[in-house]
Amino acid sequence: MSGGRSVLFSAAADSYELAVREIRGEFGREVRIQRVGAELGRVDGPSVRDLAAACDAGRIMFVRHLTEEIASFEELPPSYELAEVILGELPQYPEALAVQAWTDDAGTGGSYYHRIEEALTGRGVAVTRSGQEYVVSCFVGRKAILLGLNRRADSLSDWPGGRMRLARGDERVSRSEFKLEEAIATFGLELPAHGKAVDLGAAPGGWTRILRQHGQEVWSVDPGALDPRLRGDRRIHHEATTAGRFFAANRVRFDVVVNDMRMDQVTSARMMLDAAGHLRRDGLAIVTLKGGGRNPLDGARRGLDVLREQYDVRHARQLHHNRNEITVIAHHR
Numbered sequence: 140m141s142g143g144r145s146v147l148f149s150a151a152a153d154s155y156e157l158a159v160r161e162i163r164g165e166f167g168r169e170v171r172i173q174r175v176g177a178e179l180g181r182v183d184g185p186s187v188r189d190l191a192a193a194c195d196a197g198r199i200m201f202v203r204h205l206t207e208e209i210a211s212f213e214e215l216p217p218s219y220e221l222a223e224v225i226l227g228e229l230p231q232y233p234e235a236l237a238v239q240a241w242t243d244d245a246g247t248g249g250s251y252y253h254r255i256e257e258a259l260t261g262r263g264v265a266v267t268r269s270g271q272e273y274v275v276s277c278f279v280g281r282k283a284i285l286l287g288l289n290r291r292a293d294s295l296s297d298w299p300g301g302r303m304r305l306a307r308g309d310e311r312v313s314r315s316e317f318k319l320e321e322a323i324a325t326f327g328l329e330l331p332a333h334g335k336a337v338d339l340g341a342a343p344g345g346w347t348r349i350l351r352q353h354g355q356e357v358w359s360v361d362p363g364a365l366d367p368r369l370r371g372d373r374r375i376h377h378e379a380t381t382a383g384r385f386f387a388a389n390r391v392r393f394d395v396v397v398n399d400m401r402m403d404q405v406t407s408a409r410m411m412l413d414a415a416g417h418l419r420r421d422g423l424a425i426v427t428l429k430g431g432g433r434n435p436l437d438g439a440r441r442g443l444d445v446l447r448e449q450y451d452v453r454h455a456r457q458l459h460h461n462r463n464e465i466t467v468i469a470h471h472r
């Protein structure tokens with residue numbers, strides 16, 4: 140894993156150009172960037188660590204996964220050679236590696252996963268799909284198969300190309316639930332034990348359900364109805380009103396505020412300033428700033444500027460389950 144390597148970055152197909160703008164804004168206009176898939180680009184210049192640091196700090200929001208490119212093939216080579224290509228890049232012979240494969244469409248690249256798994260286990264290296272210090276990435280494109288190798292710490296996500304897959308059980312109240320689950324897992328968030336949380340724009344109650352799973356008592360603010368399955372829970376308080384009206388009368392001090400309200404970035408961020416007056420110091424905020432407008436990047440940046448009046452922004456990223464929006468993690472100052 141030497142320096143000067145290309146880095147492969149994943150972004151939602153619709154947000155690819157925004158990611159390119161952000162990378163050039165951070166590392167200079169001369170950085171070479173090439174699109175190699177609907178959701179994948181190759182960048183030459185910045186190191187994977189520098190890219191990961193800019194993404195972690197929220198200066199680059201539309202990149203959701205990174206890996207350093209180590210090889211490109213028309214077809215994967217035979218097992219022994221394939222293992223050599225991978226193992227020769229590592230500082231030490233590993234006991235275990237994660238292998239993640241995906242295709243240019245929505246596919247999982249399952250057969251490629253198994254071929255790499257076979258090559259590595261044949262050399263005594265255990266293989267899992269996640270949870271290892273180093274990750275082998277295999278992107279199966281139309282023209283080439285690209286192999287990446289990266290420390291998990293610099294990958295942004297421990298899923299193939301950042302495509303987190305969550306179970307779609309019958310207990311799900313809304314698709315939005317995935318966004319909150321993904322944010323909690325990706326950023327390793329810990330919700331306070333027995334905390335009090337306010338959920339702005341709560342209906343039909345998906346985020347409320349996830350907050351309850353994390354032990355929070357929840358004030359669910361939305362003029363819309365909550366799913367009947369949530370009704371019997373005495374630790375859910377449905378406040379059938381708008382966020383502005385709720386805060387005008389509220390006396391509860393919250394540990395957590397989450398906001399998935401459908402409104403433009405700046406209006407939503409301003410509501411978070413109202414919320415800050417009801418949130419304990421260092422309280423956690425999780426917000427989706429929704430696309431809208433002709434320029435979602437500038438809109439998101441304006442929303443973040445408003446948030447920074449009262450919050451330290453820790454992360455800002457378009458996650459796999461976000462549609463036309465970014466998720467922001469912040470702490471009340």
Ligand SMILES: C[S@@+](CC[C@H](N)C(=O)[O-])C[C@H]1O[C@@H](n2cnc3c(N)ncnc32)[C@H](O)[C@@H]1O
Pocket residue numbers: 312313314315316339340341342343344345346347360361362363380381382383399400401402
């Ligand atoms: C995307 S949905 C939220 C989905 C929810 N997070 C879930 O997991 O089920 C957006 C919600 O924002 C609510 N909303 C829009 N403006 C609002 C406001 N000013 N106050 C409270 N809720 C609002 C809408 O009624 C709508 O239910």
